[in-house]
Amino acid sequence: MPKTVEIKVHHVTRIEGHGNIFASFAGGKVEKIEWQVPEAPRFFEAMVLGRDWQDIQTIVSRICGICSVTHSLAAIKAIEDAMRIEVSEQTDLLRVLTHYAEHVESHILHVGYLVAPDLLGAKSVLPLVKSHPDVVKTVIRLHKLGNQWMALLAGRMTHPITFKPGGFAKYPAEHELEQVKKRLQDSFSDLDVLAQTVFSLKEKLPAFLRETEYVALVDAGKYSFYHGAIGSSDTAKILPVQQFESAVNEYVSPQSTAKWAKWHRDSYAVGALARYNLNGKNLLPRARKLADALSLGKKNCNPFCNSLAQLVECYQVVEHAVEIIDKLLANGIKLEKNQAQPRAGNGAGAVEAPRGVLFHRYEFDDKGKCVKANLCIPTNQNHANIQKDFEAFAPMIADRSPEECKQLLEMLVRAYDPCVSCSTH
């Protein structure tokens, strides 16, 4: 009998939330491999019941510290859908602009602080301060840029204050937008340093391919983060956001306190790589150039390349943000009077979080009290796919040392940039 080697990772490090890995190998074969989610449930769908429509985005923002802007926006879009509240082009542009800041902050955090140590042979970013000071300083500057940009528009770095159904509670001054624009234009030199570093390390990403269904928001001709309907790499049909439940098909897994999801297959993936695979042809020039330099191709089925797609998206959102600021400044910032009133209704909203598409649905009574909620988080949608990737990846690495196997499996989880506590919500 070959000896069984077990790999147990209790609480994978350098990810948001709590996830465990269990693997057992015998004689170069995989006996068992599991991605487990033991995170404490917080029951947000129950928490919002009976709460006022004006408090909803403040509550659900707390689902996730890292994607709090996305959660607030998904809630507000769903509330506006339920109450048939229209918003101005200025509100729409300011929301997208704020949302982009979160993508930069979150992507840089993931690539720079969480993934880079694996590629540079460290256990955290701390030793890199001495070994790679210029890279770390570049990462810090870009992270800070994302945060300060977010704070200007959202009122602070985490858990936005200024968003309201119907508009904004506070508007940025035009000179502040000018300053952000200048800093965004200047940031390309830092992004180039990071891109060159990642380019030089990309061979360290395992060459693992698994044909996968990718799901993201699609919006004709655009690389969408905030608008659009639900697209899948498995079908040309586009599903309206109102019907998101028939895309996600959530179910309870005995391995997880977070629900799992599947659509056309046993699992699908969301996130930067999914967005790239569905909308990559619509990238702006600088982002396109980096995607080509990194050889991302037309459809990329290596989950480890999600971090590369995130870097491409940093270029995309910075480039597009400059265009948006130009448009806002050309129109001039107007202080709008918010006329939104509560009414009974059921509505859904979808926004691309840094780690994939996020869906919120709420139902309200005629006083604007919430009577029903359903929230489907990106990492919910990735859990089953992580498990399926594990099942395909583990046999490829079964001959490696237990230490190497452990690190490679952790790297695969990390590649998804999971928000585990968010997924359990």
Place this chain on the structure above:
Amino acid sequence: MSKPRVAIFDFACCEGCQLQLVNLEEEILDLVNVVEPVEWREAMTESSPDYDIAIIEGSITRPQDEERLKAIRARAKVLIAMGACAAITGVNRLMNKHVEAGQAGPCVYGAAASQPHLQSGTARAAHEIVKVDYKIHGCPMDNREFSSILRSLLAGKTPFVPTYPVCVECKQKGNICRYEYNEVCLGPVIRAGCGAACPSGGFWCFGCRGYIDEPNVNAAFDVMDQYGKTIDDFKDRLELFAGREAENNAKNS
């Protein structure tokens, strides 16, 4: 003198307060000159059962989490509750009445709710289970306040935590009172220290920093009377973050 060893642990929460540590940007490099991080799952792979200061983020909801917190307390010389979820239960408190009514699980998991791994108790703050030496308030916590409290602690000084309400800071900012906008704002009874972040961002105070030690509740009710608001309006808003604090305060008074 060796640097104090610091470990950070997360329970039921959004991990947004840990993010505020990362958001210290360059300053975190200064902090690691004065303390040695030995365990911080979200940022580093290393771990250690040997630490002086334990920082707790999140609320405690399940028996296994209660045991984990007690074990951490037993190893730490100093325990800090970081952020509203650990300090006052924060927004997690909203789940409690649904958990107590047996409706939270079915609401989220449907028929599967009875499965053993999906069970949860009510959310509690860290001090309801173990002795807490310092609290860092706010949702999210303010990372400058974190830094200042940690530095005071290392210097053997008592950290400064405001005992006056958000209204004080709001007035200093020159904001127009939210009651003038016909809104219910919790500023009169909630602990300052956030720089009146929400009123300055065009919103009312949601109460994330909890009650001040001796809130002038009667004065708050006078303000509400003056603007035609009821005590129920006020209590309803308090539910979001500060409900349990309010309950405790009512019991003690």
